[in-house]
Amino acid sequence: MIIVTGASGQIGRALVDRLDRQGVTRRAVVRQVRHLADLGGDVALADFADHRSIRAALVPGARLLLNGVPGPDFVHQQLSIIDLAAEAGVAQVVKISVRGAAPGAPLAQGQHSEIDDHLRDSGLPHTILQPVGFMQNLLTEVSFADGEGRFYGSYGPGRVGYLDARDIADVAAALLTRPVEADATLILTGPEAPTHDEVAETMTAVLGRPVRYLDLPVAAMAQRLRAAGLPPAFADDLATLMRDVGDGRWADTTDTVQTITGRPPRTLATFVTDHATSWP
Numbered sequence: 120m121i122i123v124t125g126a127s128g129q130i131g132r133a134l135v136d137r138l139d140r141q142g143v144t145r146r147a148v149v150r151q152v153r154h155l156a157d158l159g160g161d162v163a164l165a166d167f168a169d170h171r172s173i174r175a176a177l178v179p180g181a182r183l184l185l186n187g188v189p190g191p192d193f194v195h196q197q198l199s200i201i202d203l204a205a206e207a208g209v210a211q212v213v214k215i216s217v218r219g220a221a222p223g224a225p226l227a228q229g230q231h232s233e234i235d236d237h238l239r240d241s242g243l244p245h246t247i248l249q250p251v252g253f254m255q256n257l258l259t260e261v262s263f264a265d266g267e268g269r270f271y272g273s274y275g276p277g278r279v280g281y282l283d284a285r286d287i288a289d290v291a292a293a294l295l296t297r298p299v300e301a302d303a304t305l306i307l308t309g310p311e312a313p314t315h316d317e318v319a320e321t322m323t324a325v326l327g328r329p330v331r332y333l334d335l336p337v338a339a340m341a342q343r344l345r346a347a348g349l350p351p352a353f354a355d356d357l358a359t360l361m362r363d364v365g366d367g368r369w370a371d372t373t374d375t376v377q378t379i380t381g382r383p384p385r386t387l388a389t390f391v392t393d394h395a396t397s398w399p
C-alpha cells in the first residue's frame with residue numbers, strides 16, 4: 120500500500136494518477152470532502168493538524184509520500200506525521216523538500232530543513248527529494264491581462280533549472296514501487312537551465328503569443344508581491360530569494376530524474392505545449 124498525502128495537490132495528484140495507471144494499491148489522503156469523489160478509490164479524509172485522522176490513515180508496512188504546503192504550522196505538523204508514521208510501522212517515507220534547504224534559510228528552505236533533519240533522525244527508511252522551482256509556477260506567474268504575456272522577477276540574467284512537477288511525481292512513483300533503497304537526499308532539476316528571457320522566448324514560440332519577462336529591483340518586486348496580497352515579510356523574502364537564485368546557485372542540472380525513471384525530465388517546451396490552453 121502506498122499512502123499519498125497532499126493527494127489533491129500538483130505532485131500528489133500526478134502520483135495518484137500514475138499509480139492508478141500502473142495498477143498499484145494506493146490510498147489518497149485529502150482534507151476536503153470534495154476530493155473524495157474526484158480522486159476515487161481508497162481515499163482517506165485527514166488533516167495534518169488532526170493526529171487522530173492521520174493515525175487512522177496510516178497502515179503498518181505502508182510506503183508514504185509526505186508532502187504539504189509551507190506555512191505557520193507546517194513544521195510542527197510534518198514532524199508529527201513523521202512520528203506517527205514511525206509509531207505506525209510505516210516502511211518508507213519519500214518526502215518533498217526544496218533545493219537549498221538549510222537551517223535558518225528563508226521561506227520554505229528553513230522549514231524543510233527542520234523536517235528533513237527530523238526524518239533523517241527518525242529511523243524511518245527515507246528519500247528526501249529536493250527540487251528547484253517548478254515549471255507549474257508559470258501557470259500563475261504569467262499573465263496575459265495586458266494583451267501580451269508578462270511575468271516579473273528579480274533573477275537578472277540568472278539561470279534556473281526549472282522542473283516539471285510531474286517529473287517529481289514520477290520519481291516518487293519509482294522510489295515507492297521498487298525495493299526500498301538506502302536513505303538519500305536527491306536534488307531534482309529539469310533538463311536545461313534557461314534565463315528568464317529564454318523562458319519567455321520558449322513560451323512565445325510554443326504559444327504563438329508574445330511573452331515577456333520583466334526584471335525588477337528587489338524592492339520593486341517585493342512591493343509588487345505585497346500589492347498582490349502576499350504578507351509583507353514573505354513578499355520581501357521571496358523577492359530577495361529571486362535575486363539570490365539569480366547568482367547561478369540553481370543553474371546546474373542533475374541527472375536524478377533520468378537515473379531514477381529511466382527517461383529524461385520533461386523540457387520547458389513540452390510543459391508549455393501540454394498546458395497551452397491553461398493561460399486565458
Ligand SMILES: NC(=O)c1ccc[n+]([C@@H]2O[C@H](COP(=O)([O-])OP(=O)(O)OC[C@H]3O[C@@H](n4cnc5c(N)ncnc54)[C@H](OP(=O)(O)O)[C@@H]3O)[C@@H](O)[C@H]2O)c1
Binds near residue numbers: 217
Ligand atoms: N513551487 C515550487 O516552485 C517549489 C519548488 C521547490 C519545492 N517546492 C515544495 O513542493 C511542495 C508543494 O508541492 P505541490 O506543488 O504538490 O503542493 P500543492 O499543489 O500546493 O499541494 C499541497 C497539498 O497539501 C495538502 N495540504 C495542505 N495542508 C494540509 C493539511 N493541513 N492537511 C492535509 N492536507 C494538507 C493540500 O490540500 P488542499 O488541496 O486541501 O489544500 C494539497 O493537496 C512544498 O513542500 C514546497 O515547498 C515547491
